Amino acid sequence: MPNLLCTGCKKPMEITTIRHGQRPDTSNPRRLIGSAICRDCDTATGFELEDNAIVYVSGKSGYGSLNTGLSDIVKTLYAEAELCFQMGAADASAAMCRASIETALAQVGFKDNNLFQQIDNAKTAGALDDIEISLAHGSRLITRDAIHRGNLIVLSDIPSMLSATVRILNKLATKI
Numbered sequence: 170m171p172n173l174l175c176t177g178c179k180k181p182m183e184i185t186t187i188r189h190g191q192r193p194d195t196s197n198p199r200r201l202i203g204s205a206i207c208r209d210c211d212t213a214t215g216f217e218l219e220d221n222a223i224v225y226v227s228g229k230s231g232y233g234s235l236n237t238g239l240s241d242i243v244k245t246l247y248a249e250a251e252l253c254f255q256m257g258a259a260d261a262s263a264a265m266c267r268a269s270i271e272t273a274l275a276q277v278g279f280k281d282n283n284l285f286q287q288i289d290n291a292k293t294a295g296a297l298d299d300i301e302i303s304l305a306h307g308s309r310l311i312t313r314d315a316i317h318r319g320n321l322i323v324l325s326d327i328p329s330m331l332s333a334t335v336r337i338l339n340k341l342a343t344k345i
């Protein structure tokens with residue numbers, strides 16, 4: 170079995186000994202998604218395993234830095250999205266990305282009954298550019314699948330969602 174490097178202390182961990190937080194990927198039964206807690210430093214590392222090979226490892230990398238002018242609630246929701254990703258909880262991470270965008274849109278005045286309408290209102294007002302609107306709708310559709318339709322997201326889907334979320338939130342921060 171392969172060794173997984175701890176994202177905290179970088180020590181190798183034996184995946185065979187992991188009993189924590191594993192589930193199969195329903196769209197690819199050969200793939201296993203899990204989270205391992207390091208015995209040395211207690212850091213969680215999310216991973217994807219396919220046929221006993223590590224195909225993806227979570228960890229902090231450059232998704233961009235949040236504008237400090239955002240509200241504490243938005244910053245907290247986004248921070249939890251990154252934490253969920255580092256723990257290997259892809260669906261929870263996507264849900265928190267969505268929550269942070271919904272909240273930020275409402276805080277700059279784009280309140281509505283649903284996220285589709287909120288994004289559309291931001292588009293009409295010119296608060297987000299065409300790419301940001303597309304990213305917001307993409308994130309909305311993916312998280313809708315995870316939250317409401319039982320389609321699970323994999324860990325490797327998350328980094329692009331995190332960086333899209335940072336881009337959208339930072340643009341909204343300039344509208345506060």
Ligand SMILES: [Zn+2]
Binds near residue numbers: 176178210211
């Ligand atoms: Zn460690």
